[in-house]
Amino acid sequence: MAKNKYRHNTKPAHEAPAKPQAAPHPASAPSTHNHGRWIDASLPTLSFILFALWAAYMLIARNSDYLYTASEHTLWIADRSFFDMTMVKPGGLITWLGCLLTQFFHHPALGSSMLIAIWAATYVLTIRAFRLSRQWMWLALLPVALMLCSETCIGYWLYYIKMPGYWFVSSLGLLFSVAAIAIHTRLSLAAPRWVGIVWLLLWSAVGYIATGWWALLAVTIMAIMAHTRGASLIAAAAGIAAVPILSYQYYTQMRIEDAWRVGFPMFQIDKYISWKPMLPFIIILCLLVIMAIAKRLSEHKQLITKTRLVASIGSTVTLAAIISATLWTDFDNTNFHTEMRMYRAADEGRWADVLQEAHNNPTAPTREIVMLKNVALTYQGNIGNYMFKYDNKSIPPYTYDSLAVRMVQTNAPLIYYYYARLNFATRWCIENGVETGFTPDIYKVLTRCALVAGETDLASKYVNILKKTIYHHTWASHYEPMLADTALIAQSGEFDNQREYYAHFRSMLDGDEGLVEMYLLQYFSQTMNKDSRLLQETTLIYALQSKDISLFWPRFFLYAHLHPNEPMPIHYQEAAYLYGNLEHEVDISGMPFDDVKIRQRYASFNQISQTLIGQGKSVEEVGQIMKPSYGDTFWWFYFFCRGINSY
Numbered sequence: 001m002a003k004n005k006y007r008h009n010t011k012p013a014h015e016a017p018a019k020p021q022a023a024p025h026p027a028s029a030p031s032t033h034n035h036g037r038w039i040d041a042s043l044p045t046l047s048f049i050l051f052a053l054w055a056a057y058m059l060i061a062r063n064s065d066y067l068y069t070a071s072e073h074t075l076w077i078a079d080r081s082f083f084d085m086t087m088v089k090p091g092g093l094i095t096w097l098g099c100l101l102t103q104f105f106h107h108p109a110l111g112s113s114m115l116i117a118i119w120a121a122t123y124v125l126t127i128r129a130f131r132l133s134r135q136w137m138w139l140a141l142l143p144v145a146l147m148l149c150s151e152t153c154i155g156y157w158l159y160y161i162k163m164p165g166y167w168f169v170s171s172l173g174l175l176f177s178v179a180a181i182a183i184h185t186r187l188s189l190a191a192p193r194w195v196g197i198v199w200l201l202l203w204s205a206v207g208y209i210a211t212g213w214w215a216l217l218a219v220t221i222m223a224i225m226a227h228t229r230g231a232s233l234i235a236a237a238a239g240i241a242a243v244p245i246l247s248y249q250y251y252t253q254m255r256i257e258d259a260w261r262v263g264f265p266m267f268q269i270d271k272y273i274s275w276k277p278m279l280p281f282i283i284i285l286c287l288l289v290i291m292a293i294a295k296r297l298s299e300h301k302q303l304i305t306k307t308r309l310v311a312s313i314g315s316t317v318t319l320a321a322i323i324s325a326t327l328w329t330d331f332d333n334t335n336f337h338t339e340m341r342m343y344r345a346a347d348e349g350r351w352a353d354v355l356q357e358a359h360n361n362p363t364a365p366t367r368e369i370v371m372l373k374n375v376a377l378t379y380q381g382n383i384g385n386y387m388f389k390y391d392n393k394s395i396p397p398y399t400y401d402s403l404a405v406r407m408v409q410t411n412a413p414l415i416y417y418y419y420a421r422l423n424f425a426t427r428w429c430i431e432n433g434v435e436t437g438f439t440p441d442i443y444k445v446l447t448r449c450a451l452v453a454g455e456t457d458l459a460s461k462y463v464n465i466l467k468k469t470i471y472h473h474t475w476a477s478h479y480e481p482m483l484a485d486t487a488l489i490a491q492s493g494e495f496d497n498q499r500e501y502y503a504h505f506r507s508m509l510d511g512d513e514g515l516v517e518m519y520l521l522q523y524f525s526q527t528m529n530k531d532s533r534l535l536q537e538t539t540l541i542y543a544l545q546s547k548d549i550s551l552f553w554p555r556f557f558l559y560a561h562l563h564p565n566e567p568m569p570i571h572y573q574e575a576a577y578l579y580g581n582l583e584h585e586v587d588i589s590g591m592p593f594d595d596v597k598i599r600q601r602y603a604s605f606n607q608i609s610q611t612l613i614g615q616g617k618s619v620e621e622v623g624q625i626m627k628p629s630y631g632d633t634f635w636w637f638y639f640f641c642r643g644i645n646s647y
Helices: 028-061 064-072 080-086 092-106 108-129 134-152 155-159 166-190 193-211 213-225 229-250 276-297 307-329 334-347 351-360 367-380 383-389 412-418 422-436 440-453 456-466 473-484 487-492 496-504 516-525 533-546 549-562 570-583 595-614 619-630 634-640
Strands: none
Touching: 028 064, 028 108, 028 134, 028 307, 064 092, 064 108, 064 155, 064 166, 064 334, 064 440, 080 092, 092 108, 092 166, 092 193, 108 134, 108 166, 134 166, 134 276, 134 307, 166 193, 166 213, 166 276, 193 213, 193 229, 213 229, 213 276, 334 351, 334 367, 334 412, 351 367, 367 383, 367 412, 367 516, 367 533, 383 533, 383 570, 383 634, 412 422, 412 440, 412 496, 412 516, 422 440, 440 456, 440 473, 440 496, 456 473, 473 487, 496 533, 516 533, 533 549, 533 570, 549 570, 570 595, 570 634, 595 619, 595 634, 619 634
């Protein structure tokens, strides 16, 4: 029978003739149809725009201080030696690029825009790699949303993670992976099948060098999606097995047990591993594999035909899930963010801003906040009047796992520098640099320590490194003239306090046992010095904190001797009046205490506390009741501030 070329116009005999229908309205029907087509076409773009706006809010509005700190803890140097150093392991290319791009978090909005641009490219390439039809394009939002979670969930691991450029490395690895898969998908459609196998093998080798484990993930997905399944699986298995082993023979800084996971973010200290910050990457791995399997199984099936309904529901649910997940994983601990803002202000010598941050902190502070506050007051010369006007009863740093946060790995080098304990500052800079990598922040502390100590050759080394960075060239150039003319160090005024400290106490390196505050408390409270008013007042302050009466009195009288005809700071009066009334070993009757602020207020403090205790209230309850009225006094600190949670 001849083939009827008009067959598509014929109808089966049993089919009833179509009922006549009213003609559509000449204006409304085409408009509705075009409107629906416009929604279908624009929904994927609109979905990503909404995601991008949310990502910008999460990164810039909620985490700008954290991103700035990330830039200070990531080093990128514009020279060949740094490039060679990053290429000593597989994944070196994305490590080098990640370190470079993380620098732009110096301006959080700029760095965040770059990161979101990478996610936009990843979104488009994911759609092409898996040939997602319009109703399933919302699936491409999931990997980039997980990347957003990975950016903001790590908290104090910021100080412990051993992956340089972490904040861009994984996003770049994912981008290169979906790009490689998209190329393979294109080759599978437009080229002979053997070309796809060649690309798979090529990416096994080249991609592994550039991206590490991300290349192995991409090769696995290519094999799953390949039309020549048997040959592709064999090629993928060969590449995944052989390339890491061969690379181990040439990369001398890679262990064989790490060969198949090199470049995967590991949150590990010794034998302890935290899984929560690794979950986004594990889910991405599973998600891409599932998408590849699902695509392979559904190649010849039209599973769902209601495109607009599925796309709308999928996009809406996905965006809602993204918002919930990113809010849940965001490490929004108040003290964590306050610490970073205070540290930046202290690093830049903005003491008023340090104190403002401490004042604005709505929760009980960590010891890092308390110590930075005390440094700021010392450098302003107001610590004797304002030390206890801030909350001094602290809590440990919050962590969602068993990570043990130590101040020596967060802000101790800077605190040691401001107290001119230069050997300790240098020691912890070097130890932290060896453990997690040298950073701009470390080099800045080392530079200033060397300048105070008069070690200009050492300072020159650090200055030359910082001059090769993007954002610290100006900072380094500011100190460069001091290397040639050391008189400028004294003339600048910037190092006056540090030089005075350094000139009046021993600079030997004893042991702090990793507890910076306990060491400073013991060292300063047991030091006596009559030649430096700055150092002498510091010893008095630490004697107050130790609550040791025998240490207080000699330093109190020495302070009075060194500051004749000056008003006695209020906290020193409070301590002297309290101790005089507690032990009666020192006659305070002739001391000119302020009648209203000291005598009358102490009488009221003592009466109220005794009344509350007489009512059967515990010490903790009395402290909480009296804190609003007397929490700004040494008296409240002495009786109710216990267990300072130093770390």
